[in-house]
Amino acid sequence: MKAPTLFGTALLAGCLFGIPVSKAEVSDWQQVVTHDIPYRLQCVQDDWPFEVHYNEQVQEELSSYLRTGRREAEAMLGRTPQYFPIIEHYLKVNHLPEELKYIPLLESRLRPAVESAAGAVGLWQFMPATAKGLGLHINGQVDERRSPYQSTETAMRYLTQLYRQFDDWALVLAAYNCGPGRVRRALRETGCSSFWDIEHRLPRQTRRYLPRLIATIYVGKYFDQHGLQPKKHKYHADHFRVFRIHHSVELDEIARYCEVSLSWLQALNPGYLEVYAPRQETPHYLILPQQALPYFARYIDKESRKVGTDYAIAVLDSQWKSVALEGS
Template structure:
């Protein structure tokens, strides 16, 4: 059956990188590119009493290339995700559609299959997810990183939302990160906080073991890797936690077509006898619900498998329908919300004081003021990390000799 478009059961939409873009990869690896939207922040647990050897044995049994450590940090997230049965049931349902897409991209770059679980904690596998700082899509790419890994953002499309394109870009990032760090847990950490933060933590800890450098990483990243391991475990061992896969609205049997003209997704949905939202959910990258294909740059549409009865209507939409739309493409500007916050200059005191609140730890206070725990101990004559509510701690500011700019993160 031919309708002047190319049908295929599957397309590997490989990102084409120019030599210049490849050279820029290493620069972008040092940036904080991903802002997770689904990982709850938990306090540190000083002592671990509930070691569960059953969970450890299960993690050992499903481990492949990525180390699946078991400790108190992983256990806390196992408790959370195994308790969120409705959410994880939805993730299992969505995985039936998305995981084959992720797996093909990861396999192409020889990345461990286990990395396919990252979008569970990144975006709850929502292609339209946008974080507070502008990270977008299933893999939560920031604008600059997406551009450097070949993704296109303009007035018609945002390929960060394209499951295929974004998956290949994420796999390419992991290839670069692993070549730099030589460890998959460190590569996962870098995906969250950037290569620069991971390298600095390695130097401070004098170690390449994630669990040893963990105290020197940003708080979100300390939680990010344990959350990834826990989410992978809960999805792989869902039956042991009474979690059942929930059906999704995604059509599983699909075809891929390439079009070289503008096509309205709602009009095509009518021809396919499906809801417009259902077709748009298969093609989430198109901002205006219009596929702007051209002869020079055909565009992909994912559609449910068709039958002969729909042939005439589909042909009409794909070949003979004219749309009243301006075809001019405008490249999108950087949508990093952190760049839109005003930078306010303010004087910084040489010494300030912090009053300890209930539940605060020395580590949390050090993070707040961007200093080291050991410095806090020295400045305040502390022999241990024990502090009590109401206690005042002296904070030395190394930037006191000049005015420092503070940018508020959205």
Template structure:
């Protein structure tokens, strides 16, 4: 995995200077000086002291230390690299709910959601020189070991759902061995063999001591994780706001497709542009979603879900069986699954059974996933739980 500051954030600034030496008008402030003023407003000695205090308030599942590495990384986030930071923050709206869902399902700390920021800056199309790919930077052998499909048609390392579950499964397995999240993250970055060797060399299991015997990139990993957690929580204190590009920032829905579709067919039925579908679903290399018994995930703007459902019904032969007629006195509710929710929790909340939810929505398995929209028939409307 490459140095995150090199691979994920190019930190480039283009200064445009407009100078007219023949003009007699008073000299005005140039874009470069505006940039410099912005730089100073986002980072100074007084600001850094406040940053240190906030760092100590972060809820992170390991010992937090504020050092030069943490400071310099945050400084890059809020000064030279603030434009990239804004775009990265804009992508959290799409990916954090998926991360939180699987972290909850596996019983892991939700703060691990910051890990892909360190890995890729939340760039789902990231591909390293070592062959690591996707948000969680799996190399192909590890991806296949954790059940991901990697071939010429589909590469699930670029599937936000599948890759996240695989990564969370790996993190759970590493934690069962190390019982220390800082060592888990180190092992995720450089591999358990190197971490085990470093522990033996250090003669202890304290990360900040063990780090001296780890590869240089891994030494930086925990400080950069702390910086990623900081900028996600406190970016507003530096005048930075999420910036949305394409589908990011819009309500999204997840569906699971079992039959074969082309991205073009999905775009035509849903009304979602092809480029937006490709932005959200880069796992489908040839713009084809192959048929699959376990299903392939598709992420799309909520506005396109209704049209897609019509295509899916026609292709699969599974149509609405008139449940509305069977429950004439019930309210029909379109419910969107929240991060970490299970079908059992939804059934209990709305006083119905798991089997009924599966039947109403023609689910092949009695399970649900975040961003999935399910139809419920309920005796009374209940305010949905806020995510």
């Protein structure tokens, strides 16, 4: 059964004649949800990687963003300059749809250290078993689910795997939320191939997942039309660079050497649970604000004399990521 839509005749007339409803013409929330919002969604839905339905669930989520939760929405949007450049880079590298960058807004409100009641952690809210199965390290020193880079690399790999299974982004998103096994079972039981036709056989949280994501993408794209103003968070870095590290490093020592606060350095590198980054078999990442870079170059020279030239090469050879992922 198809989900009910709320696109009205006024909306369709607006699309046909290309005349959007202006903010000045909309005086209350009911007019906004029956004119402005559905008009915009109707006119962009062909550009999104999944079918856009504007239903009561989308309305409810939009209300929480644009009415009751405006302050939280502005804080969430204020984190996008920090994390969107990272996510957009990996989406481009993996040839994935741009709209997927809004998943972490829905999952975590772009808070890399947040943990759900069920134990999911990070921007992409990976459960421990899923994370370990995908190769992320979780121990007393590191939790790579909290690392913006490792978690995003892993999310891209996982989303690609799911798309190879389902060849449909709406089904991929459902599988991301509840697991591919449940989605395959719902497809078998219904004999249908559309998310909107199998949603009644999915868990309640998953039934709401795509409508919630539609609302989240809308807010991410059109927040300024509703008077939302992104608010920078305390440890925001207008410009930052990331280095791939093969050796252990002391975060408190780097903070002193680079003349930045340890709390800021830890906020930029939430995957490290201690004040040091331990040596690992696989490389790990260090994120630094732009103003720390001249000092960090001298720090590398100092450490190179201690451990040999391999240390400097391991760090400096990975500056391609620093250039590719510089954010503003």
